[in-house]
Amino acid sequence: xxxxxxxxxxxxxxLRAELRTKEALNASLAFALMILLLFSYTFxxxxxxxxxxxxxxxxxxxxxxxxxTLNRSxxxxxxxxxxxxxxxxxxxxxxxxLGKCFASFVLVLAVExxxxxxxxxxxxxxxxxxxxELILVLLLGTWALTVIGTIFSALTVNIKLREVMLPMLTYPxxxxxxxxxMRITTVLVNGAPIGxxxxxxxxxxIGFDVIFTAVSLALIETVLVG
Amino acid sequence: xxxxxxxxxWKYYGxxxxxxxxxxxxxxxxxxxxxxxxxxxxxxxxxxxxxxxTAQRGKIKIWGKEPRExxxxxxxxxxxxxxxxxxxxxxxxxxxxxxxxxxxPDPRKSAHEWLERTGLERVxxxxxxxxxxxxxxxxxxxxxxxxxxxxxxxxxxxxxLDDRAIAVLQRLLREALAAGKxxxxxxxxxxxxxxxxxxxxxxxxxxxxxxxxxxxxxxxxPGYVYARYGEGG
Amino acid sequence: xxAAFLFAATVWAAAIAAVVAVIASILFLRTRxxxxxxxxxxxxxxxxxxxxxxxxxxxxxxxxxxxxxxxxDPRLTSxxxxxxxxxxxxxxxxxxxxxxxxxxxxxxxxxxxxxxxPLAVAAVHWWLTRHAAPAxxxxxxxxxxxxxxxxxxxxxxxxWVRLRREQRRRAADAERRSAQTV
Numbered sequence: 131x132x133x134x135x136x137x138x139x140x141x142x143x144x145l146r147a148e149l150r151t152k153e154a155l156n157a158s159l160a161f162a163l164m165i166l167l168l169f170s171y172t173f174x175x176x177x178x179x180x181x182x183x184x185x186x187x188x189x190x191x192x193x194x195x196x197x198x199t200l201n202r203s204x205x206x207x208x209x210x211x212x213x214x215x216x217x218x219x220x221x222x223x224x225x226x227x228l229g230k231c232f233a234s235f236v237l238v239l240a241v242e243x244x245x246x247x248x249x250x251x252x253x254x255x256x257x258x259x260x261x262x263e264l265i266l267v268l269l270l271g272t273w274a275l276t277v278i279g280t281i282f283s284a285l286t287v288n289i290k291l292r293e294v295m296l297p298m299l300t301y302p303x304x305x306x307x308x309x310x311x312m313r314i315t316t317v318l319v320n321g322a323p324i325g326x327x328x329x330x331x332x333x334x335x336i337g338f339d340v341i342f343t344a345v346s347l348a349l350i351e352t353v354l355v356g
Numbered sequence: 357x358x359x360x361x362x363x364x365x366w367k368y369y370g371x372x373x374x375x376x377x378x379x380x381x382x383x384x385x386x387x388x389x390x391x392x393x394x395x396x397x398x399x400x401x402x403x404x405x406x407x408x409x410t411a412q413r414g415k416i417k418i419w420g421k422e423p424r425e426x427x428x429x430x431x432x433x434x435x436x437x438x439x440x441x442x443x444x445x446x447x448x449x450x451x452x453x454x455x456x457x458x459x460x461p462d463p464r465k466s467a468h469e470w471l472e473r474t475g476l477e478r479v480x481x482x483x484x485x486x487x488x489x490x491x492x493x494x495x496x497x498x499x500x501x502x503x504x505x506x507x508x509x510x511x512x513x514x515x516x517l518d519d520r521a522i523a524v525l526q527r528l529l530r531e532a533l534a535a536g537k538x539x540x541x542x543x544x545x546x547x548x549x550x551x552x553x554x555x556x557x558x559x560x561x562x563x564x565x566x567x568x569x570x571x572x573x574x575x576x577x578p579g580y581v582y583a584r585y586g587e588g589g
Numbered sequence: 590x591x592a593a594f595l596f597a598a599t600v601w602a603a604a605i606a607a608v609v610a611v612i613a614s615i616l617f618l619r620t621r622x623x624x625x626x627x628x629x630x631x632x633x634x635x636x637x638x639x640x641x642x643x644x645x646x647x648x649x650x651x652x653x654x655x656x657x658x659x660x661x662d663p664r665l666t667s668x669x670x671x672x673x674x675x676x677x678x679x680x681x682x683x684x685x686x687x688x689x690x691x692x693x694x695x696x697x698x699x700x701x702x703x704x705x706x707p708l709a710v711a712a713v714h715w716w717l718t719r720h721a722a723p724a725x726x727x728x729x730x731x732x733x734x735x736x737x738x739x740x741x742x743x744x745x746x747x748x749w750v751r752l753r754r755e756q757r758r759r760a761a762d763a764e765r766r767s768a769q770t771v
Contacts, residue, residue, distance in 0.1 A: 132459070139453065143442075143445075146444075146445065147442060147445065150444045151444055209438075209443060210439045210440055210442070210443065211436055211437065211440050212441070212442055214434065214436055214438065214440055215434075215440035215454065215499065216457075217407075217408060218406060218408070218429060218432065218434050219454065219457040219458060220426040220427070220429035220430045221426075221457055222426070281701075285697060285698070286681075289684045289685050295680065295681060298677045298680060299677045299681065299701075302670070302676075302677065302705070302709075303674065303701055303702065305670060305705075305709055305712065306708035306709050306711070306712040309712045309713075309716055310712065313716070327719060330715065331715070334711065334712060337708070341704055341708075342701070342704070345701065345704055349697050349700065352618060352693060352697065353693075353694070353697055355407070355408065355409065355424070356409055356410060356693050368689065369687055369689060369766065371623070371688075371762065371763030372762075372763045
């Protein structure tokens, strides 16, 4: 129980700090909306094209905008050497990690939930047909993005060129999760339910989440303390 | 049992030894001043004692236990070069946060107490980013002492403090020593540190060149230790 | 050997390199013995080198056989994805000065990359075979034991040379650091 409370303390701290400044949130949201707008304007996709690419477009937007938030996750601990104080505190490194994951998860999800209606409007897509399943994929895919982004944020926190290294590490590793999420999302946005094929992709996404959450929890102490 | 025991510690950066077979102890209730030139390894050693990095060889024992164990971490207070408080939170929020992380029974009450003791009660709801330098430093000190640690590790604590902050810190350190706490403090400001210290250790190029009780000669002439045991004032 | 076999052979060599790298990384994290760090670096670098050569060859063979520069053949594409998984390992190492931190961070990245390989390969195969139907030119993925062995041995020799070079570089680095502190 104390463990859960510790996770909560970290999560609340991160959310409070972010909501006070809203730096990452604004940047992330602006980026997402701008890409959606730009893409719709420059490519002017037909309904046919949209049936093919909606999942891909959405998850590219989510992943790129999400990285702006995830980069801040451990980077926000650098000014004033706050990271030292967190590492020194008697909370398990895994609690620190999960607290930050949950905080980033909330922030990234918020941007995604705002982007979806905007997407629906600009691209004339009725995306609510399979809403519960879509939310499920959103949650699973966002968790994948969050876990990988947070562990690599911790890894790159005090190296030079952090903002370049984080996406370079994150995107290749994320690829199976992104592909799964893209595939299932395209099908759901088109109004079709999850079929046998999508079920395979769903299993891959869940497997990805489980494996990499476990690996991250196992390695976080090493990443932070060395 | 000593409060802090450094047993044969070697720290390598790659193949380069930053610390070589360092053996030093701090008995409970004593204040050990860790002195040495830049690059001698003081900060490295302190950070290893605090558990921020690990030595490749040798052990650290805090009350006989590893630094990274939760119980040990509860007993340790660390004051490093940074103030380790959040700019976007208020003084009260910062201390309450750390109070919760350290599992204090009443984090808010402890936070108020320490804001009082460091003279920050009136600005408790101000965001740290708006504080003056001296106020930030006093808050950092409050954070380090908040959970009543039995062992205090301070890395050049008097450097870049304003007069009020120095006074606050000296008072708190004297009170801590009187209450039986153990202090290990690295320092350049020999005078302030040597006044408080009961023991002195000199690090020279990663090795312990001297370790013993503080003598009156040392307080009168801080360069004495360097001249006698180090590479010359 | 016919260029068609080179690709498959380098994939095998790269796979072996990945296994050696992850074992070396785990051993480094447990023992903190820098030999394992040098080993992981050496095999990863040589593995990436050989795999790159194989991918380029595979693309050229595909181009000659068909008409496109990149055929989206599942095996070629998943090889490229795996290459992209391990390339950041080298970039990360270049970005970290301090040897202990560099070795530990690189070991973590190597672990993540290794666990991702099966997922990435499966994902690429599913995507390309179920949802697209590219013409698969013959010859890209043929393998024969007699082509694999020489490439693997080449890789082993190159890795050993790279390993020795890394160890020499580290010794020189340590000398330089101790000379710097007066």
